[in-house]
Amino acid sequence: MLQKKKILIRIGSLRHGGAEKVLVTFLKNLPQDKYQIDLLLNLYSGKYLSEVPKWINIIYLNKGEMITTNRIQDIPKKATRVIYQKLLKKRPSLLYKGKLKGKKYDIEFAAIHGMRDEILNSPLQSSKKIVWIHNDLSQLKEYTETEIKKFFGFDKIMVISEKIEKLFLDLAENETQKQKILKIYNPLDTEEILSKADKPFNNYEFDEKVPTFISVGTVFPQKGFDRLLKVHKKLLDKGFKHKILIVGDGYDFENIKKLKTELNIAHTTTMLGFSDNPYPYFKNADFYILSSRYEGFPTVLFEAITLKKKIIATEVSGVREMLNDGELGLIVENSEEGIYSGMKKALVNSQDFEKYTDNLKDYEMPFNLKNSVQKIISILDNV
Structure with a gap:
């Protein structure tokens, strides 16, 4: 019997956004017999939590709703969350020994671009690292060319549109970096x-x-x-x-x-x-x-x-x-x-x-759920 691949997936929460919906749709269509998945959330909250298949293990850093205001009564809780997350980001070994119980993963997967540093700074040297880019980073002022180039530290960079694909291809410095970029349309049902x-x-x-x-x-x-x-x-x-x-x-x-x-x-x-x-x-x-x-x-x-x-x-x-x-x-x-x-x-x-x-x-989408899921499975199997 084939051993299941151990995969760590990281995302902020499962709130009602496009990237979150796409991730959950993908997870719902994954074959259970091939993978052992830990889904690590910064915040255990969001409308899509209930849709995550039961066989996927959810781990979280904090629990409760997202705090978007600066009301005096909310500040201590908000500050505690931020400090805790920053500490684990700065000293990832604490997270891997603690919450993740020293588990060794075959693949570590940043489901959004915001999890880049968390995955690239993982103490696990042997794991393959994948990122899923859902945004045109050239439109975000904090993402300079230098910042975008850091994504080439991943083994595979999944992008969801031609424009994002072009952005990365233009910044790639060699053929090896170009080979890392894979355009895959979002899996939607x-x-x-x-x-x-x-x-x-x-x-x-x-x-x-x-x-x-x-x-x-x-x-x-x-x-x-x-x-x-x-x-x-x-x-x-x-x-x-x-x-x-x-x-x-x-x-x-x-x-x-x-x-x-x-x-x-x-x-x-x-x-x-x-x-x-x-x-x-x-x-x-x-x-x-x-x-x-x-x-x-x-x-x-x-x-x-x-x-x-x-x-x-x-x-x-x-x-x-x-x-x-x-x-x-x-x-x-x-x-x-x-x-x-x-x-x-x-x-x-x-x-x-x-x-x-x-x-x-009579228009038929040039992309569909089955094709997108199969392409991502192929990456997980061959990375």
Whole structure:
């Protein structure tokens, strides 16, 4: 009988983000008989915890919800967590001897770019090291070329879009480094999306006479919900009737809610918070709008394409690739003006979007769950 490969996977938490969802989808489709997996979380929290297969061993540094405020009563707990995590990052041998009980791993896997140093500084010299890059790091100011080049310390660098692949290929100094870069589309479950979209929902009423633009994602600045609301207000002031529906939660939720009040658009904007099934809202909305400032490969567009939605998306990493160079949806400039022109076009000339609907009718994704999972399994088996 073949011995199971021992794998350590690290991620911050299993909150409601794209990378977290993709990781859990991948874990749900892994063969149990081949691997022994420890999933190490910095914080035992998040909506996807319940979806992790029972055979995967979850270990955590801290427990409880993420603390996103600076309220006086929260500061001691927040500080304790930060100090503990920094100590273990600085002295990884404490973590490996303590929480990880001296276990030897064949593979150590950073499921997000933020876990780079934790994995590369592992005291286990013999383990193979893999990282999964979900973001266009060139858009993050802390990631200079020097910082990005540190990722070449991994044995394999999994990237999720052509733009991120190009970024790494351009920075590679030799053929050996180039060989480390592997583009693998995110594993997402099309059948699950389609079946969940038919489920009932009860906390929002769509108005057939007023077009609704839906946007789904973690509420933080990257997603550009502030830009979306400002454009919404501008369009309303010009007499264009429409509604905005935002599904998602995150540390910027209260700020966006406050902006909604300041702009006096509470009657036309709904913020539903997190939903473990956003697909019925997708299905019933008229347009899907991606207002992001930057992305890696926006998972949410995969969902919108699966549900054949009329799409407007800012030109960020992965969008041209996903929308087939503009065949499957309207790609706009990555700015407030771009979002404004796209939404105005949808409201004034909605018939222009019929060509996208026609192109989506018989469109088959060039990537699917099975292929993506098989590619990652192949990496785990051959690294």
